[in-house]
Amino acid sequence: MKTVAQQMFRTCDKLFTRKTLNDVQEAHPSNIETAAQMDNIQHLTSPSHLSIVEDVREGVHHVEAVMERAHHGGGWLLSGIICINILILGCALVSGSAFNSVAITAVHRQIFVIVLLLLTMLWMLFYTVFTFRKDQAVLFKDSHAGPVWLRAGLLLFGLLSFLMDIFKIATYVGYLHCDSAVKVAFPVVQAVFLLIQTYFLWIHAKDCVQLHTNFTRCGLTLTLSTNLVVWMAAVTEESIHQTEIPDLNVSVSHKMYRASYGDKKCKCSHSACGTFKEAFYYLYPFNIEYSLFAAAMAYVMWKNVGRLVEDHSHHNVKFHPKDVCLGPLTGILLVVAGLVTFIVYEIYILKEGEEKTNKALLIHFIMNIVIVSMMSLSTIIGCIIYRLDHREHVSEKNPTRSLDVGLLVGASMGQFIISYFTIVAVVATGARGYLNALNLSWAILTVLQLGLQNYFIIEGLHREPFHVMQEAALHTNAHAFQEHAEMNPVVERNKSIYILTSSSHKLSLKRRVLKEVCAFLLLANIILWIMPAFGARPQFDHSIEIQFYKFTMWAAIVNIGLPFGIFYRMHSVASLFEVYLIS
């Protein structure tokens, strides 16, 4: 069995590039003449010139070997094509099952996803057993990939998604006598998938695979697209579920609802059905978030396949929390205040009744406006310091950083879209009433804050780390002192010691302010993450956008945008921590 699989593996890989471990070496640009030589050789056949022919041929053989190593376009392209095809097919199926309840039902979509999940699991097992076990498979690890916040988030959301699947199984087992068995099979497969994928990504997120690179690339894009299809399906289901809300009588949504949850004639055989169903819908957002996290990690792994990372000597940056105090203090106060208002908001919303809802919204809006304005202000201070600060920009290319920036900006789109749609809706309807005015201010301030924060983080990540500059500076000073040493050596030495101690223990004002700003923003992002992640949905509690855009469209916007917004906040926390360290 094992040998057969290995054989398959090798054939599969040979099909594309006939690549060996040697492709770690790079092709020499001086060997580009081979093909032309080969074309020419056919004319050199008279026996008297055998020696030349042989000379050339020898060169050809050598060059051929080098060339085959350089030939690595195939797998990259093929994996991209696979990814595109799965994604678009998934998109068509999901849209089909949402908009046409007759021909394509949720069952068809679930069968498609089950196939994808099984294939991905199979590949992950293959990878763990065959590729990773080999000595030279993973020569390098990308220390920036799969940072701890991403893996911890994956684990947390993975656990909650697992819970969701268990509730789903419990619910649909009750419908087994009158509904499709696929509805039970799907959460079972998904639960197994969650376990395997979380383990896989936890262990292998940092790998820079060097063996079977084509097969690995295809496998990783399969993982990526599977997660994105699961994400699309979850977003759609969540949106359809929300259209169930009683005070909105859209005729289409009820048809969809019936199609998704079995005909109303089909009654659940056990009593806990309703509770389970209620419960698993609360856990949907975590599953959406989990899929995004896993997709991001698979993408980073895909980018790292075949990459040769130089092992950067980690500048042992230490985290001195005592350097700063104002930022963290205000930040912690903000987090506590945010948590209190969040709990009050949730309690008021659950009590129902328009007056309570309005009161809850009032509190929530005001709190958010306070948080966002304080963040904007502190970010402006940070940006001004960047303008005054004369630290050099990092010039070397760093794919992980580019990816980080890309993910940051991309994820911020989610919140941007929600805010702009709110602005348009509120302005167009005239912003009557205090709640609308607050909602508008919140949206405008959020747009401002997002723009500023993106600027601040990206600028910060592109600055030369302070400790690097410090080392360089000390170097220069030492040189200066050597030159002037003959003049008055004793004083110099004292001065030198003074500089060394002062620069390492006391922060300059600029650095300190930057660190304060980072610490404050970090904590503020945490509270802005907690509120939507644990269920605050003012977008649905306040009705202006629903009336303006119709429910289906608004639900789609929020359900697509908000998970990205949550991802953005987590990502910001991690990036701000990095900016804190290098400031």
Next chain:
Amino acid sequence: MKTVAQQMFRTCDKLFTRKTLNDVQEAHPSNIETAAQMDNIQHLTSPSHLSIVEDVREGVHHVEAVMERAHHGGGWLLSGIICINILILGCALVSGSAFNSVAITAVHRQIFVIVLLLLTMLWMLFYTVFTFRKDQAVLFKDSHAGPVWLRAGLLLFGLLSFLMDIFKIATYVGYLHCDSAVKVAFPVVQAVFLLIQTYFLWIHAKDCVQLHTNFTRCGLTLTLSTNLVVWMAAVTEESIHQTEIPDLNVSVSHKMYRASYGDKKCKCSHSACGTFKEAFYYLYPFNIEYSLFAAAMAYVMWKNVGRLVEDHSHHNVKFHPKDVCLGPLTGILLVVAGLVTFIVYEIYILKEGEEKTNKALLIHFIMNIVIVSMMSLSTIIGCIIYRLDHREHVSEKNPTRSLDVGLLVGASMGQFIISYFTIVAVVATGARGYLNALNLSWAILTVLQLGLQNYFIIEGLHREPFHVMQEAALHTNAHAFQEHAEMNPVVERNKSIYILTSSSHKLSLKRRVLKEVCAFLLLANIILWIMPAFGARPQFDHSIEIQFYKFTMWAAIVNIGLPFGIFYRMHSVASLFEVYLIS
């Protein structure tokens, strides 16, 4: 006036980076210590060490100058933020005006677009008058940017869009007594914009701007986002217009229709109104295409701001059409056959009646299946030759090529999406009847063809040009001959001449087949471009997808996907020509 504007210009630029012409030079990585030095200087204040201080300070001044040149993150980021904000606000406004006919009407959206158009025109004038006129403003030109097909396409679509605007003006002048004047103002402004932008892009598409880079970056993203907002607005209007089709009684669409074209009570004051209205809706797709072209060119210009292009010595590749014959011949036959069936199709469709429509569709489907299968076959042959061929991959980085590949793959998404949605719809409804079967085969073959063609083009663009390899090979041979010259010089010389002449005049079999494949694919892409660009819409003539996805959704998919598909075909033609030359 001129000096004031120049002052504004300078201040604007200084605000971000205080950049001078010097930023053409790159910062030396050895000067990273400045900030740390500056921090240290504050401790060196005793008069006895003035000499050291001055030494260090001198270094600081030098380094500061270098640093300011390297500091170029601001404009890039700011322009990105501007682009995102305009795009998302535009998206919200367009969606709002499409889904909510009460609070936001087409007039609001048009006012927003007018503001954007005016700002963009203002910037273009500024650029032409102030930036471009300066000697050092454009030191380099990117020879790959703004290729002739893109500029010719821009001109063609620009002219047709201009015609559309004239028809629009003529129509809405008739409604002036009872409808908003904005509806006349909008096409007037757009017509002027078309003239200015087409001139601007025609002249400046290749510029690599070195002066006022931040201001230019922001201006270019403004141009980019304006074009994309115009594109979004046009796609939405086109989709709404199509919902007018009588046999589809969707209640929402009629309300939209009324909102867009003025209340039915408002009668046109001249008799040609109906004709003009009919005419300008036929020209909408060209305007959509124009916006995409302009956006692509603005994006390339934005990428090129501040870029230092090495002036690649253009290998004077000659186009020998006589080298190939089978490919072009079959291609031309295919184009002629395609044109004939396209005309027949259009005539039959215009005659209306179900039987005629079915006959037209039958002809169109069969013709397309023939074209696409032949293309797939020839692409497979081309791919096999790539596998056999041992030409080196180009290793140097080339931003224009990366962009080209990105645009190619991105544009192909449009056709991919349409095809997959068709596949899902037809398969789900059981593919009954010969028309459905043909439609399904066409969609599947198109997906296959797109994947193969993308692979073929990307592989081809990444191969070392043959003439480069030839030169290198001749070099090697010359060397070999020198070594063996003492043995029998006369024969050698003859041989050498033989090789030279044979290799330059007669193509090897592999190269010839590659060229044949390229030529055939090129012509086939032309006919696949002509058919949708000049009005073939089997997606709407055949009703299966409309019934399956509901009209609004299907119209949105086709109206977004098809213009990208058309762009893809044109782009493929250009890329295939390049592949032809380097094979």
